[in-house]
Each structure stands twice: as structure tokens, then as C-alpha cells.
Amino acid sequence: MAAAAPLHGIRIIECSALGPAAITMPLVDLGAEVIKVEPPAGDYIREMTWPIVEGVSLMHLHVNRGKRSIIMDLRTDEDVATFKELVKTADVVVEAMRPGGLARRGVGYDDLKEINPEIVFCTISGYGMTGPFQNLPAHGVAFDTWAGIVTPQTDDEGFAFLPEHASIGIHAGPLFGALGILAAVLRAKSTGEGSFLEIAQSDAAAAMDWYRSETWRAYERPESEVTGNKADGYERRAPGTAGMIEGVRYQVYEAKDGRYILFMASEQAFWKNFCEAVDHMELFERWPGSKFADHARGNRQLQAELRDIFRTRTADEWLQAGTDRNFPVAPVNSPKTIADDPQFKDRFEWIPTERLGAEQLSTPLKFVGEELPLPHHAPTVGQHTDEVLRDLLGWDDDRIAASRAAGGLGGVATGPQG
Numbered sequence: 001m002a003a004a005a006p007l008h009g010i011r012i013i014e015c016s017a018l019g020p021a022a023i024t025m026p027l028v029d030l031g032a033e034v035i036k037v038e039p040p041a042g043d044y045i046r047e048m049t050w051p052i053v054e055g056v057s058l059m060h061l062h063v064n065r066g067k068r069s070i071i072m073d074l075r076t077d078e079d080v081a082t083f084k085e086l087v088k089t090a091d092v093v094v095e096a097m098r099p100g101g102l103a104r105r106g107v108g109y110d111d112l113k114e115i116n117p118e119i120v121f122c123t124i125s126g127y128g129m130t131g132p133f134q135n136l137p138a139h140g141v142a143f144d145t146w147a148g149i150v151t152p153q154t155d156d157e158g159f160a161f162l163p164e165h166a167s168i169g170i171h172a173g174p175l176f177g178a179l180g181i182l183a184a185v186l187r188a189k190s191t192g193e194g195s196f197l198e199i200a201q202s203d204a205a206a207a208m209d210w211y212r213s214e215t216w217r218a219y220e221r222p223e224s225e226v227t228g229n230k231a232d233g234y235e236r237r238a239p240g241t242a243g244m245i246e247g248v249r250y251q252v253y254e255a256k257d258g259r260y261i262l263f264m265a266s267e268q269a270f271w272k273n274f275c276e277a278v279d280h281m282e283l284f285e286r287w288p289g290s291k292f293a294d295h296a297r298g299n300r301q302l303q304a305e306l307r308d309i310f311r312t313r314t315a316d317e318w319l320q321a322g323t324d325r326n327f328p329v330a331p332v333n334s335p336k337t338i339a340d341d342p343q344f345k346d347r348f349e350w351i352p353t354e355r356l357g358a359e360q361l362s363t364p365l366k367f368v369g370e371e372l373p374l375p376h377h378a379p380t381v382g383q384h385t386d387e388v389l390r391d392l393l394g395w396d397d398d399r400i401a402a403s404r405a406a407g408g409l410g411g412v413a414t415g416p417q418g
Contacts, residue, residue: 005031005373010185013037013086014067015074016096018045019140020124020201021063023096023174027181028066028375029363035388036067037074037083040410042381053358056378061357066375070389071382071410074105078408082389087112087119089392091185094177095123099134099198109196119194120184124177128200140201143169147205148213172208173201215239231294247295248303252332253310260332261310261318266293270327277325278309351375385409 010032014024021043024034036043046060053061072079084107087093093112095102100123102108109121126143127133133146144150144167153163177199184195206213216239218226227234237243244250249265265271268291275284287302296302310318315331322329331341338344349362357377365372389395395403403409 006367007032010092011035011090012092012094012181013083013090014094014096015102016094017043018048019059019063019170020096020174021045022170023094023122023124023177023181023199024067025063025065026175026178026363026365029372030365031373034067035086035384035392036064036069036379037072038069038381040071040073040382042071046381056357058358061378062360064378065356065360067379068384068388069379069382070385072408073410074102074107076407078403078406080106082393082403082408083107084112084115085393086388088116090116090119091188092120092122092181094181095121097125099123099125099129109194113194117194118188118192120181120188120197121194122177122181122184122197122199124173124199124201126200127202129198133202138202140167140170143173143200143202143205146202147209149205149209168208169201169205173199173204176204176207209240212239212242229293231290231292232297237297244295246297248297248299248306249289250295251303251306253307255313255315255318256311257314259315261315262330262332263306263310264328264330266295267291268294273325274327277321277327280305280309382410 007027007030010027012024012027012032012034014021014034015037016023021036024032028034043060043064045064046056048057049059051058072083074080074083087107093102093107093109100108103111109119112119112121123129125134126138127136127146141150141162144165145152147169149168150162150165152160154160177197180197180199184197188194219236219239223236226236228236238245249263249271252260252262255261263274265274268289271289271294272284275281283302283305287296287299289296313321318329319331321327333341333344339350348364350359351362351374353359355374355377362374363372386397386400389400389403389409400409404411
């Protein structure tokens with residue numbers, strides 16, 4: 001095991017509310033120290049969404065794992081002064097809420113760089129610092145509907161509803177933000193210059209769906225300049241996966257055991273390997289297709305043949321055949337069944353309930369030959385207030401009590417103090 005985690009020694013002061021707090025979670029998993037500054041009432045993320053695990057939301061347990069919580073009321077001069085003292089010891093300040101909240105309290109980037117010129121300040125919000133929606137309240141699904149990722153559906157009674165989908169903006173935004181933070185910290189350490197970063201979760205959702213939006217943009221040009229693929233006779237397909245609905249050699253098929261398999265023999269070499277493996281070379285001879293990117297689009301006769309072939313083996317048998325005979329197939333899992341998948345079991349570890357309050361997935365990052373530190377349980381409100389002040393500022397009990405007497409730190413002792 002390495003002597004220190006990859007981000008050991010990086011300190012982040014985070015002022016966050018709800019899901020944007022996820023921006024620092026991957027950094028915690030890599031060893032960064034994150035101190036979550038909360039108002040006296042705390043971040044109500046602990047009561048948001050479902051499930052609620054022993055009175056606390058899974059969202060809080062996950063996105064705030066490994067952090068320390070300190071209570072501060074930044075409407076008071078006492079806590080503003082203490083906040084600035086903490087920032088002198090830090091590498092990064094994160095504003096995970098509506099932009100400008102910290103500046104209005106005298107601890108924005110311009111204020112903080114005067115006391116710590118190398119500080120990296122990152123604000124993450126719904127729609128960012130500019131544009132007509134910058135002050136529009138929002139929750140996570142909004143960023144995906146705005147980006148065109150979620151298509152509303154209608155039930156049998158004519159009511160519109162949100163279909164099940166994987167959230168993009170609330171996950172991609174924090175990851176882009178974490179990447180920017182690391183880049184800015186590296187530059188600060190080499191040049192002594194801090195940075196002011198901002199990331200909108202809506203922007204991140206749109207950026208992650210670049211393939212579809214850029215395809216539509218490209219299709220605005222004349223067909224003499226922008227065509228479809230050679231394998232389709234250069235006919236334009238709908239962007240992204242919408243253009244795969246009519247696919248045949250790249251399509252889902254039901255296996256013998258009722259599970260589904262994704263078949264992906266779009267390259268001619270893979271298609272030949274498959275036909276040899278199932279002893280149906282007549283299919284290759286009749287429909288050899290193009291060398292690359294050929295989905296045999298719209299070939300219903302071939303699709304019927306493949307439907308019958310895939311029903312002759314179980315999903316596991318097809319996965320083994322693809323491995324042995326070199327043609328691409330994949331299981332079709334669900335969020336409920338993925339944990340039973342053998343590839344998932346090999347790649348992921350569940351951090352146990354006794355450690356984090358609920359079973360949670362470890363980081364997907366792997367440092368070969370090293371073990372990353374396990375994060376600790378997400379904090380209760382202000383759980384580490386006294387501990388942080390002792391560790392970072394060297395305060396003793398009298399100094400902490402004096403601050404509370406002056407109206408700081410929520411005015412009262414909170415949580416188990418170490």
C-alpha cells in the first residue's frame with residue numbers, strides 16, 4: 001500500500017447544499033480532506049429523496065461520505081473571520097449552491113484571494129453564473145430535460161410523466177468540476193496563482209450528450225457535405241441511439257432463458273466470426289455487409305433469423321461464445337440486477353453498512369498495486385466543529401467557547417467533539 005493516498009494533503013473547504021456536494025466526493029475517495037461548512041440548521045439533504053436509511057437519506061450518506069462537518073453562520077462577523085482563517089490553510093473553496101452566495105457574505109473569490117493568493121475557488125450550480133436561467137430554482141432532473149436527454153411520456157389516462165432514466169447533469173457536473181479543481185490546484189502549486197472556476201450541471205448534461213446535438217448541427221449543412229455512413233448508402237440516420245432502432249447486426253435479442261443480449265457485430269470480421277460460431281455461414285455469404293459500421297439496417301429477414309438463433313442458447317452461453325469465438329455481445333442488466341453481474345462483482349466492492357450507514361459502491365478508479373483509503377460515515381450537522389478548529393487553527397477550549405459566546409459556530413456545542 002502506498003504511503004499516502006493520491007490526494008493526501010489537499011484541503012477543501014466546502015459550502016454546499018443538496019446534490020452539488022457530490023463535486024468533492026470523488027476527491028474524498030482519493031484522499032482529499034473536505035470540510036463541509038453548514039449553517040446551524042444543517043444541509044437539508046439529509047431529508048431529501050429516497051430511500052431514508054435509519055432516518056437519513058442515502059443521498060447524504062453517499063455524496064457527503066468522508067467529509068467533516070463544521071457549523072458556521074456566515075451572516076455573523078465572528079464566523080466570517082473564522083472562515084477566512086480556515087481558508088488560509090486550504091487549497092480549495094467550493095461553493096456548491098447558487099453562485100454569489102459566498103461573495104454576498106464577504107467570502108467570495110475576490111475576498112479570499114487577498115488572504116490566500118493560491119486559493120482555487122469553484123462554484124457549482126444548476127444553470128451557472130450567466131444566462132436567463134441563472135436565478136431559476138431547479139432540481140436535478142431539470143438539467144436533463146433542459147439538455148434534451150429526457151423525453152416525456154404519456155400514460156393510458158393521458159397524463160404526462162417522467163420516464164425512468166439515468167440522471168446525467170447531477171453526476172457529470174460534479175465530475176467536470178472535480179477535474180477542473182485538480183487542474184487548477186496543479187497550476188496553483190506550480191505558479192502560485194489561484195483560479196475562479198464555475199460549472200453548471202445543465203452545461204455538463206449538454207456536454208455529455210454532445211454526439212446527438214453535434215449531429216443535428218452537422219445535419220444543418222448540405223447533404224453534399226454531410227452524409228450518413230457508407231454502410232447505409234450514405235443515407236442520414238437519426239442522431240445517436242435513435243438511429244439504431246432499425247439495426248439488425250447491432251441490436252438486442254432475447255436469449256433462451258428470457259434474458260436479453262446486445263449483439264454488436266457491426267464490423268464484417270466480427271460478423272463472420274459469429275456466423276462461423278453458430279454454423280450459419282450462409283448468412284454471411286448472403287449478407288456479408290460492409291467492412292465497418294454495418295448494422296444491416298432494416299433487414300427484417302436477417303433479423304428474424306438472428307432472433308431464432310439467439311433463442312437457442314442462454315445469455316451466459318452467448319457471453320462465453322463471444323469470448324471464445326471473438327464476436328461482441330453484452331448482457332442487458334438493470335439497476336436492480338447489475339450487482340449480481342460477474343463483471344460487476346469483479347470490478348466493484350461494496351463498502352459495508354457498518355462503515356457508511358448503507359452499502360455503497362467504491363470509487364471506480366483503481367491505482368494498481370495500491371489500496372485507496374475507505375471514506376468514513378457522512379457527518380451529522382456540525383459533528384466535527386471543535387475538532388476542525390483544534391486541528392486547523394490550533395484553538396483550545398477557551399477560544400472555541402469565546403467564539404460561541406460572540407455568536408459564532410451556531411452559538412452552542414454540537415455533536416461529539418474530539
